[in-house]
Amino acid sequence: MQSSRKVDSHDKIQLNPSHSSRLDINHSALFQGKVLLDGLLERLRDGESVVVAEGYIFEFERRGYLTAGSFVPEVIIEHPELVKSLHEEFVHAGSDVVLAFTYYAHREKLRLIGRENDLERMNMEALRIAREVADDTGTLMAGNICNSTIYKKGDDASTAEVKAMFKEQVEWAVKGGADFIVGETFGEYGEAALALEAIKKHGNGLPAVITLQPTICMDTQDGINIGEACRMLEEGGADVVGLNCGRGPVTIIETLKCVRRACKVCGIAIPDREEKKAFPLELLKCLSSRDEIRTFAQEAKAAGATYIGLCCGGAPHTLRIVADVLGKNPPANKYAPQMHKHFIFGDESKFQDYYTKDVKSKIVTNA
Numbered sequence: 001m002q003s004s005r006k007v008d009s010h011d012k013i014q015l016n017p018s019h020s021s022r023l024d025i026n027h028s029a030l031f032q033g034k035v036l037l038d039g040l041l042e043r044l045r046d047g048e049s050v051v052v053a054e055g056y057i058f059e060f061e062r063r064g065y066l067t068a069g070s071f072v073p074e075v076i077i078e079h080p081e082l083v084k085s086l087h088e089e090f091v092h093a094g095s096d097v098v099l100a101f102t103y104y105a106h107r108e109k110l111r112l113i114g115r116e117n118d119l120e121r122m123n124m125e126a127l128r129i130a131r132e133v134a135d136d137t138g139t140l141m142a143g144n145i146c147n148s149t150i151y152k153k154g155d156d157a158s159t160a161e162v163k164a165m166f167k168e169q170v171e172w173a174v175k176g177g178a179d180f181i182v183g184e185t186f187g188e189y190g191e192a193a194l195a196l197e198a199i200k201k202h203g204n205g206l207p208a209v210i211t212l213q214p215t216i217c218m219d220t221q222d223g224i225n226i227g228e229a230c231r232m233l234e235e236g237g238a239d240v241v242g243l244n245c246g247r248g249p250v251t252i253i254e255t256l257k258c259v260r261r262a263c264k265v266c267g268i269a270i271p272d273r274e275e276k277k278a279f280p281l282e283l284l285k286c287l288s289s290r291d292e293i294r295t296f297a298q299e300a301k302a303a304g305a306t307y308i309g310l311c312c313g314g315a316p317h318t319l320r321i322v323a324d325v326l327g328k329n330p331p332a333n334k335y336a337p338q339m340h341k342h343f344i345f346g347d348e349s350k351f352q353d354y355y356t357k358d359v360k361s362k363i364v365t366n367a
């Protein structure tokens with residue numbers, strides 16, 4: 001991958017003094033003369049943009065391997081080869097991160113479908129698959145926790161249960177070799193703060209990426225301005241903060257600017273949808289166009305976001321556009337559109353007038 005480069009151990013030690021276990025691994029690898037990969041923080045510090053592919057839940061539902069409603073990623077243990085393949089497709093399209101598919105693989109969701117006994121196995125398998133793809137492709141692997149669906153502000157019992165859920169998933173992410181941990185799609189600042197706390201406490205020093213889901217205007221669901229909430233998360237030790245899901249590429253940009261003004265490091269991943277009323281079964285009719293994704297990526301970049309991706313509805317062909325805007329050159333660029341080669345819409349000098357003029361005019365005018 002173009003994002004890898006040689007680094008010296010001094011570099012690593014200065015940047016991640018708390019990452020003792022990974023430091024040992026990196027030092028050992030350096031000693032053996034291998035090319036080392038920069039971690040998330042080094043990449044961002046060096047001004048490199050990081051592209052992250054998400055949206056696994058909706059993609060597997062669309063493909064027929066995941067149930068809408070409960071939205072539990074059972075596909076991890078029922079068809080692990082498909083999960084691996086989708087990770088590879090996203091890396092091929094430009095993702096710098098392999099996000100372990102542990103979104104909604106948490107205790108509450110597994111309890112909901114009567115598979116609580118599979119909880120640890122599902123998490124460890126997802127992490128194993130993601131680690132394998134990241135190692136094979138020279139990308140970063142991230143652990144993933146998300147909204148618990150049982151958080152209730154001010155409720156001690158709920159808080160204790162959410163903390164326990166986050167703790168076990170964070171510990172599994174560490175055990176599974178994650179390079180950093182993403183806590184995402186929190187509607188409430190309070191729950192996002194609990195996720196950050198769990199990563200800081202149980203994450204063995206791994207970097208934390210925390211994103212809020214801006215479903216209502218400029219405030220979190222517990223009534224805090226989103227920019228202020230992100231600032232507090234940053235002050236609380238989050239390495240990257242930002243927005244993820246809940247809004248489409250057009251409406252999320254203004255909120256992003258608010259976050260950017262409040263924070264030093266702004267991250268973002270977005271859904272491919274504009275109409276909230278379409279959630280969750282009719283999202284496909286709201287997929288963003290290629291042009292909309294390109295515009296989004298350009299505006300997010302201009303706003304200063306350095307960690308950019310796509311969420312629900314994201315697919316390799318749109319992620320490739322994000323990667324392109326951020327100056328990457330993923331393998332999938334080999335297959336980027338070359339419309340000048342199209343027999344109707346392409347270069348008129350290369351094709352028959354019948355197609356480039358007569359047929360084209362009929363298609364365009366719908367005559």
Ligand SMILES: [Zn+2]
Pocket residue numbers: 055244245246270271311312
């Ligand atoms: Zn999403």
